Structure formats: C-alpha cells, structure tokens
Amino acid sequence: YNPWSLGKEKRAEWYKDLELKDASEADLCLYIGCTPAFDNRLQKLARTAVEILQKLKIDFGIFGTEEICCGNEIKRLGDTWSFDALREANTEMFNGYDNIKQVMTISPHCWNTFANEYPGLNPEVQHYSVFLAKQLEAGVLKPAKKFEKRVVYHDPCFLGKQNEIYDEPRALLQSIPGIDFVEFDRNRENSLCCEGGGGRMWIEIEHAPDRLANIRVQDAVDMGADIIAVACPFCLLTLEDAVKALDLEGKIQVLDIMEIINTTI
Numbered sequence: 508y509n510p511w512s513l514g515k516e517k518r519a520e521w522y523k524d525l526e527l528k529d530a531s532e533a534d535l536c537l538y539i540g541c542t543p544a545f546d547n548r549l550q551k552l553a554r555t556a557v558e559i560l561q562k563l564k565i566d567f568g569i570f571g572t573e574e575i576c577c578g579n580e581i582k583r584l585g586d587t588w589s590f591d592a593l594r595e596a597n598t599e600m601f602n603g604y605d606n607i608k609q610v611m612t613i614s615p616h617c618w619n620t621f622a623n624e625y626p627g628l629n630p631e632v633q634h635y636s637v638f639l640a641k642q643l644e645a646g647v648l649k650p651a652k653k654f655e656k657r658v659v660y661h662d663p664c665f666l667g668k669q670n671e672i673y674d675e676p677r678a679l680l681q682s683i684p685g686i687d688f689v690e691f692d693r694n695r696e697n698s699l700c701c702e703g704g705g706g707r708m709w710i711e712i713e714h715a716p717d718r719l720a721n722i723r724v725q726d727a728v729d730m731g732a733d734i735i736a737v738a739c740p741f742c743l744l745t746l747e748d749a750v751k752a753l754d755l756e757g758k759i760q761v762l763d764i765m766e767i768i769n770t771t772i
Contacts, residue, residue, distance in 0.1 A: 508575040508593070509541040515572045521550035522569070525557060533568035535560075536607045536630070538621075540614045541576050542740045548747070549740050555765045556613055556635065562772050563647055567611075573600065579620040594625055602629045611638045613765075614740050615666035623670075634666060635765060636738050640675035643682055650771035653685030656733040658767070661691070661723060661746065662698035663739035671696075676738045679764055683771050691726060699723050703741030720749035728759050735761045 508515060521544055530536045537556060543549040560567050578593035601607065610632045612618040618634040642648040660680060666672045673695050681688050693699050702719045724746060727735045737743050746761045 508596075509545065510576065510580050511541060511545045513545055515575075518544045518572045518574060520544075521553045522557070522571075525554070527557065527571075528566075528568035530568040530570045530573075530604055530607060532606070533566045534606060534608045535565065535567040536601075536604070536610045537567050537569050538577075538610050538612045538617060538632075539569065539574060540612060540617045540740065542744070543613050544574070546740075546744065548744065552613060552740065552743070552763050552765065555763070555769050556611075559639070559765060559769050559772070562769075563642060565642075565647075570600070575600075577617040577620040579616040582620075582624070597621075598625055598628055602627075604630075609633065609638075611635050615663050615670075615672075615738065616741065619665045619669055634672065634738070636666065636676045636679060637672060639765075639768070640678050643679060648682075648768075648772065650683045650768060652771040654683045654767060654771055655685040655687070657687040657689060657731055658734045658736050659689050659691055659727050659730065659732040660694070660736045660738075660764075661701070661742055662695055663737065663742050664698070664700050666738055667698055668696055676736075676764055679768060680736055683767065689730060689732060691723075691730075693726075699726075701739075701742045701745040703739075703745035718749065718752075720745045721753055724749040724753055724755065724759065728755060732759060734767070735759065736764050736767060737761060738764050 539553050543553040575596060576593055578590040582590035607630045610630045612634055615634050618632055621628060621632040639648055699719050735746055743761055743763055750756055750759060
C-alpha cells in the first residue's frame with residue numbers, strides 16, 4: 508500500500524504531535540500521499556499544508572493511517588493489476604465517507620490519478636495549487652509579508668504538460684509582495700522534466716552531468732534565481748538532489764510554493 512514498503516503505522520509519524528480531525532469529520536479531506544508521509548524532507552511539506560489550511564481557518568480532516576497509495580507509480584511501472592487493486596480500495600474508502608465533498612492533494616501525481624484514472628470517485632479532487640488559487644481569488648488567502656527573493660517556477664509534468672495547469676501556481680507566486688518572479692526559457696508546455704516520475708524516484712542512477720534535474724538547476728543559477736519554486740514532491744526531492752550534486756548548496760534553494768506562501772500569511 509505504499510512504494511516505501513513501510514508499515515501503515517509509520518504514516519502517523521508526520522502528524523503525531525498535531526491534533527487533526529479524522530476525514531469523517533469534515534467536508535474537505537487533505538490527502539497527504541506516500542512520499543510526504545514517509546520522507547523526512549517532505550514530512551515538513553505535509554505539515555506546511557496543514558499550517559496553511561489552519562491559518563485560512565478551513566475545516567479539514569485526514570485519513571491518517573488508513574490512507575493508502577493512489578497507485579500512480581505502480582501503474583507507470585507497468586503493474587496494472589496492483590493499480591486496479593489500489594483503485595478499488597481507494598474508491599471504496601473515499602466513497603464510504605458521505606461527508607467528504609472535496610479532496611486536496613499535495614502531489615500532482617496523486618491528483619492526476621484520482622481525477623483522471625478513478626472513474627466512479629465521488630468527491631471532487633483538486634491539486635493544492637488550484638484549491639489555494641481559488642482561496643486567493645475569493646480573498647481568503649491574502650499573502651501580506653514580503654518575500655524579497657528572485658524566484659523561478661518549475662512546471663511539474665503532471666500538473667503542466669499532462670493537465671495544462673499553468674496559471675494557478677503562477678498566480679499564487681505573483682500574489683506575494685516583494686517577489687521577483689522570473690521564468691525559465693523552457694516553461695509551461697516546454698518545461699524540462701525533473702526525471703522523478705514514472706517510478707524513477709525509486710531507481711538509483713549514477714551521477715551524470717547531463718541529468719535533466721542538473722540542467723534545470725544550472726539554468727536557474729545562470730539566470731540569477733535565489734529560489735526554484737515547485738509544486739510537486741518528486742520535483743522538490745529531485746531538484747534538491749541536483750543542487751547537492753552540483754555543489755550549489757547555499758547558492759540556490761528549492762522550495763515548494765506552499766513553503767513560500769506559508770511564510771507570507
């Protein structure tokens with residue numbers, strides 16, 4: 508039920524000191540996803556998502572240890588039988604909660620899978636960038652504190668190329684006071700893949716200077732960016748690894764959009 512082969516009780520570690528509602532107690536469910544639940548770096552991102560929703564006074568719950576993998580990676584790796592089993596289990600769980608009207612995901616991979624590959628799923632599923640952009644438009648989300656950094660946005664494949672969601676992440680970033688927002692030459696539908704999807708997160712690859720994540724980071728450095736903003740957990744880990752591989756720590760940083768937004772509200 509997760510690509511890390513860890514027991515489901517481990518899913519509780521990221522929120523063990525937080526008092527969060529069960530999914531049965533709210534209209535909105537925050538779906539964490541496997542990597543933000545288990546990976547030490549991304550557990551911080553899961554907590555950031557919680558902090559933002561709490562600051563916006565949005566009522567939400569989580570599945571907790573009952574949450575299981577969406578099945579995106581196992582399907583991309585070719586094991587459709589296991590994907591079908593996960594889809595059946597998730598559909599039964601989601602639809603079993605009559606109170607849940609919306610689900611917000613941290614990962615665009617999870618969102619794409621639920622939205623496009625789960626026929627019969629009752630709740631509306633949105634990636635956080637779309638959900639928060641709606642809160643911005645409605646005046647609920649109001650970034651107020653300055654973030655005076657040069658920030659370049661990296662389009663995740665499953666948000667951008669696969670589903671043409673380009674404007675919402677940019678609207679979130681451009682709403683932040685003081686930000687110097689710039690664009691990669693290769694952006695939107697021409698964005699460069701980070702190579703973290705399709706199961707490659709779980710494959711050890713020898714260091715090579717022509718890896719796309721390395722090229723992406725070097726492009727950001729060359730344009731004088733302080734921050735590479737991402738909207739995908741895989742992009743975050745892959746690009747951070749590239750920063751380390753290129754010995755650029757201290758010169759450029761990779762942050763999720765939520766991590767930036769959270770410092771401004």
